[in-house]
Amino acid sequence: MSKIFGRFAALREVTAAFQPGRVYAIFGDNGAGKSTLLRVICGLASATSGKVMIFCSRERSVFTSRLGYMGHAPMLYDEMSGIENLRYFAGLYGISDSARCEQAIVAVGLDPALTRRVGEYSQGMRQRMSLARAAIHDPEILLLDEPFSNLDPGSARAMGQLVAGMRDRGKTILVVTHQAAHLAEIADESLWMSAGRIAAWERGIAAAERAAASAVVS
Amino acid sequence: MKFKIFAVITFLLLSYALYQGMWAAPREATMGDIQRIFYYHVPSAWTSFLCFLANFIASIIYLARRNLKADALAVSTAEVGVVFCTVVLVTGPLWARPVWGIWWTWDARLTTTLVLWLIYVSYLILRRYSTGQATPTLAAALAIFGFLDVPIVYMSIRWWRTQHPQPVIAGGQGSGLDPRMWTAVLWNWAAFMALAGLLIYVRYRLAVFRQQLDEAHALKAVGRAEGSLTR
Amino acid sequence: MSGLASVTASNLRKDVRLEWRSKDAVNAMLFFALLVVVIFSFAFDPTAEESRQIVGGLVWVAFLFAAIVALNQAWMRELRNQVLDAYRVSPAPANALFLGKAIGNFLFISVVEALLVPLFVVFYNLRSVGPPWQLVPVFLLGTWALVVVGTFFAAISLRTRSREVMLPLILFPVSIPAVLAMVEATTMVLTGTETPRFWMTLLLVYDVVFTTVCLLLFETVLHAE
Numbered sequence: 001m002s003k004i005f006g007r008f009a010a011l012r013e014v015t016a017a018f019q020p021g022r023v024y025a026i027f028g029d030n031g032a033g034k035s036t037l038l039r040v041i042c043g044l045a046s047a048t049s050g051k052v053m054i055f056c057s058r059e060r061s062v063f064t065s066r067l068g069y070m071g072h073a074p075m076l077y078d079e080m081s082g083i084e085n086l087r088y089f090a091g092l093y094g095i096s097d098s099a100r101c102e103q104a105i106v107a108v109g110l111d112p113a114l115t116r117r118v119g120e121y122s123q124g125m126r127q128r129m130s131l132a133r134a135a136i137h138d139p140e141i142l143l144l145d146e147p148f149s150n151l152d153p154g155s156a157r158a159m160g161q162l163v164a165g166m167r168d169r170g171k172t173i174l175v176v177t178h179q180a181a182h183l184a185e186i187a188d189e190s191l192w193m194s195a196g197r198i199a200a201w202e203r204g205i206a207a208a209e210r211a212a213a214s215a216v217v218s
Numbered sequence: 219m220k221f222k223i224f225a226v227i228t229f230l231l232l233s234y235a236l237y238q239g240m241w242a243a244p245r246e247a248t249m250g251d252i253q254r255i256f257y258y259h260v261p262s263a264w265t266s267f268l269c270f271l272a273n274f275i276a277s278i279i280y281l282a283r284r285n286l287k288a289d290a291l292a293v294s295t296a297e298v299g300v301v302f303c304t305v306v307l308v309t310g311p312l313w314a315r316p317v318w319g320i321w322w323t324w325d326a327r328l329t330t331t332l333v334l335w336l337i338y339v340s341y342l343i344l345r346r347y348s349t350g351q352a353t354p355t356l357a358a359a360l361a362i363f364g365f366l367d368v369p370i371v372y373m374s375i376r377w378w379r380t381q382h383p384q385p386v387i388a389g390g391q392g393s394g395l396d397p398r399m400w401t402a403v404l405w406n407w408a409a410f411m412a413l414a415g416l417l418i419y420v421r422y423r424l425a426v427f428r429q430q431l432d433e434a435h436a437l438k439a440v441g442r443a444e445g446s447l448t449r
Numbered sequence: 450m451s452g453l454a455s456v457t458a459s460n461l462r463k464d465v466r467l468e469w470r471s472k473d474a475v476n477a478m479l480f481f482a483l484l485v486v487v488i489f490s491f492a493f494d495p496t497a498e499e500s501r502q503i504v505g506g507l508v509w510v511a512f513l514f515a516a517i518v519a520l521n522q523a524w525m526r527e528l529r530n531q532v533l534d535a536y537r538v539s540p541a542p543a544n545a546l547f548l549g550k551a552i553g554n555f556l557f558i559s560v561v562e563a564l565l566v567p568l569f570v571v572f573y574n575l576r577s578v579g580p581p582w583q584l585v586p587v588f589l590l591g592t593w594a595l596v597v598v599g600t601f602f603a604a605i606s607l608r609t610r611s612r613e614v615m616l617p618l619i620l621f622p623v624s625i626p627a628v629l630a631m632v633e634a635t636t637m638v639l640t641g642t643e644t645p646r647f648w649m650t651l652l653l654v655y656d657v658v659f660t661t662v663c664l665l666l667f668e669t670v671l672h673a674e
Contacts, residue, residue, distance in 0.1 A: 002440050005351065007432060009439035042538050045674055048436070064540040073531035079467050091459040092541035094452075133535065196440075281669060336622035344619055347609045352673035356605045359666050360619060363598070366662060367623050370655055374626035377647055378633060 001050030003033070003040055010036040012196040013050070018174065020140070023167045025183045026176045027208040028193035034176040035072070037193070038143045041174070042069045054141070065093060068139035072146055074126045075133060078119030082129050083112050086136055093137035104132045109158055124155035131162060142166060142173045148182045156182050180208035221419070228412040235402075235409035243402035255313040256399075261407035262305040263331060265414050269299030270338060272418075274365035277358035289354040290425035292361060293345060294418045296338055302414065303335045326376040333371045337364040453548075456541045460549025467526060468557060474519045478561045482515040483568065490572055500573040505636030508569055509628055513595065515565075516558050517620070520599040521613050523554055528607060533671075543668035551600040551663075558592055578641025587638070587645070590652035591631035597656070598623060601663045604670055627655050 003011040011033045018024055028034050039045040041052055043060055054063040076085045086101040095101075102112035108128040118129060127147055134142060144163070148156045156179070164186045167173055175183060180190075183205055190207035192200040200207045239257035246253035276292040279285060310328050311321045322328075341364060345357045468474055489507050527533045536546055569575060577584075599620055606615040630652045634645035 004436040004439060007435040007439060009436060009441075012440045044534055044537060061540065064538065067538070069534070069538045071531050071534055073529075075531045075535040077463075077467065077526060077532060078530065079470060079526070080463075084466075088459060088463050089535060089539070092456060092536065092539040094455075094540075281666075333622060333625050336625075340619045340622050344605070344609065344615065347611060347615055349610055350608055350674060352608050355669060355673035356608060359605060359670050360602075362666065363601075363623050363659065363662060366658060367626065370626045370651065370658070374629050374651055377651075378629055381633065 001040065001047040001052060003036055003045060004048040009196050011040065011047075014196070014198055016191070016198060018172060020172045021167065021170050022188040023163060023173045023175065023183070023186055025180065025187035025190040025205055025208070026174060026193060027178070027180060027190060027205075028199075032193040033196040034193050035145050038069070038145050038174060038176055042067055042143050044069070063141070065137060066139050067141045068134035068137065068143070070130050070134040070142070070144045070147060072149070074118065074130045076118045076126070076129060079117055081115050081117055082110060082121075082132075083114075085118055085129065086133060089133050090136045095137060101136065104136050105129070108132045108162060123150045124152065127151060127155070127159065128162075131159070135166065140171055142171055144173065144175045146176055146178070148177050148179050160186050180205045224412075224419075225416060228409070228416050231405070231409035231412050235406040238402040238405045243399050244396055246399075249317050252313060252316050255309050257402050257406045259306055259309040259313060260403055261410045262302045262309070263327070264407055265410045266299045266302035266306065266331075266334070268411070269295045269302065269414060269418070270334065270365060270368070273299060273338075273361055277361035280354055280358045281362075286354070286429050287426060289358070290422050290429065291418075292354075292358065293342075293425055294421035296341055296361070297421055298414050298417045300335065300338050300342065301417070302410070303331060303338065306331045307335060324375075324379065326372065326379045329375045329379075330368075330372045333375070334368060337367065340364075453542050453545050456545035457548045457552070460546055461552050464549060464553035465556065468553070474522060475557055475561060477518050477522075478515040478558065479564060481518050482511045482561060482565050485511040485514055486565070486568060486572060500575060501578065501639045502636060504569060504573055504575060505632045505634075505639060508566075508635060509591070509631045511565065512558070512562060512592070513621075513624075513628065515561055516592075516595050516599060517617050519554055519558055519561075520596075520603045520620075521616055523550060523600055523603045524607055537672060543671045544664050546671070547600065547604075547663065547667040551597050554600055555593055555596045558596060559588075562588060562592065575639070577639050579638040579644075581638070583638045583644065584635060586649060587631060587634045587652070590649065590656055591627060591634075594627035594631075594652060594655050594659070595620075595624060597660050597663055598627075601667060601670070604667070608673070627652060630655070 001011065001015070002009060002013050014033075014037065026034050026037065036045065040047050041054070043052075043064070051058055054067065057063065077088070080088070082105055083098075083101060086104060087098060090096070090101050105112040108131055110125060110128055110132070118126060121129065127149075131144070131147060134144070147159055147163070151159060160182050163173055163175065163183075167186070167188075175187070177183065183190075187205050188203070190202055190205045191198050192202075192207040235257075239254055243254065243257065245251060273292050273295040276288045276295060280288040280292060307328075310331075314323055315321055341357060341360050344360055345353055348356055486507070489511070493503060493507075524533070527536070599616070602620045602623075603616055605619070606612045609615045630648040634648035634652070637643060637645040637648070
């Protein structure tokens with residue numbers, strides 16, 4: 001599948017197959033197409049050529065309720081509290097159970113009773129709330145774009161544990177990140193993307209190490 | 219080759235239509251020779267309306283099939299339609315001033331043409347200011363709104379004018395037209411349709427070339443020598 | 450699953466709650482419309498008799514400008530923080546987003562109108578010759594006409610340069626028949642000429658046609674990249 005914006009090719013004939021129940025780490029330089037890849041997979045961008053099949057289908061209605069996406073931005077309303085945000089987004093998936101929203105917030109290590117507006121949260125809290133939002137409907141596939149950005153080491157470790165826990169519950173998770181170390185024990189496979197192509201595909205986080213090594217050599 | 223033939227035919231039609239309008243048609247009793255603007259004013263209006271109808275259909279086809287050629291046709295017909303619409307709006311005052319002593323009359327047809335002009339100029343501006351690749355989709359949506367608005371605009375302005383009557387430029391319903399005048403009108407209409415067709419064709423080719431150029435660049439960016447990117 | 454009505458209601462509740470907390474749009478609209486009223490009072494200095502003729506037009510120009518203020522920031526909260534992406538990724542129907550937003554805008558603008566009408570009565574010493582209740586359907590139909598097309602075009606203008614200029618630029622031409630109908634109907638009621646049946650029918654037709662078109666096309670526009 002390729003994705004072209006005007007004359008710029010963000011993705012060049014990328015071919016990939018992701019297996020269920022595994023964590024895939026996606027590494028690469030800035031502008032390599034990592035975020036674009038996630039966006040095309042979840043349907044926010046449409047492939048210019050080629051196709052994306054999820055659960056063996058191209059139909060949006062088949063997978064929208066079984067897929068969750070966490071982008072660069074928090075994707076939350078700054079003016080509402082955490083629980084209000086989650087209740088609203090849960091409603092989009094047909095979930096009206098407030099208790100489930102509270103559990104989701106607790107699961108990411110935050111307090112559901114907090115009435116503070118999300119706009120006043122710290123970065124770490126916002127990332128975690130965004131993850132809770134992405135997973136509120138218990139999707140089978142999660143696409144996470146830079147979940148560790150701007151997190152302190154403790155929060156990053158906690159985020160990593162959350163991702164591992166979700167994988168252990170059988171979810172398929174694709175994580176785009178610059179910091180390979182956070183996924184050290186967690187990633188099952190990793191990809192290295194460069195200039196819109198997948199340059200390497202390895203076990204664990206080896207792809208990042210391989211790319212780093214070749215960068216030193218060249 | 220076919221293009222050249224069509225261009226020559228258009229030229230011949232325009233010349234004959236000019237003769238018809240300026241010499242063959244009789245001099246109008248009350249208004250004199252100035253009335254001959256009628257042969258430009260009215261056929262331009264009909265031509266521009268048909269261009270906008272074509273734009274409407276092309277926009278629907280684009281939304282239904284995502285066919286880029288339909289989008290190329292949409293932008294071409296909109297631009298040519300605006301040109302002919304401008305002709306109507308310019309010839310109107312040019313006619314009204316010597317005859318009635320006023321530049322503009324808010325009569326139903328002229329005012330509807332003005333609103334039509336505003337709608338399609340706003341369409342062209344949207345196309346120019348739109349960022350990213352959503353332009354054809356957004357423009358097609360606006361085109362549908364604009365065209366569906368036209369009958370509503372016409373009815374509203376007609377009723378408005380029955381409440382506040384004003385002189386009518388192109389002759390009201392009852393003004394009989396000498397058959398030789400009708401001939402002149404129809405020849406001019408044929409000539410303008412041919413001209414519109416020519417202009418739309420040229421503009422369409424330009425739009426399609428631009429699309430092909432972008433596609434070639436895209437293929438190069440992806441790293442393929444040839445082929446196509448359609449799914 | 451997430452039905453159209455329930456998600457629309459959820460969207461509407463959210464928009465009303467957020468607007469209630471910040472009162473951004475309503476405050477801006479109110480003050481702007483008030484400014485327009487005052488400026489018009491300086492521009493035209495009508496007697497009571499004349500004012501009934503022109504107030505119809507003045508009212509709707511003021512409301513039109515106020516509506517543009519509201520519509521320009523209609524999608525702002527969704528655009529910030531990529532919330533619109535979160536909505537697009539979910540199975541929630543696109544029309545629920547549109548209807549929730551349009552109905553919300555309708556409520557806010559109606560509130561502003563209700564607050565401004567007494568102001569017009571005061572500044573122009575208005576007294577309606579025709580039955581004033583007839584103004585209610587005119588205002589309702591007219592406001593919906595502006596809001597439904599305006600909310601849709603606001604979504605279109607999200608993907609243009611000079612967004613705030615783009616919206617009035619594409620909205621005004623298409624709204625001309627609706628604005629004409631509102632002005633004429635209001636004037637007819639105020640001057641007691643006759644019941645503006647034609648204009649109200651026209652507004653109704655406008656509302657029905659364009660609400661349908663909006664509902665048919667919004668999903669396409671939402672997902673256009």
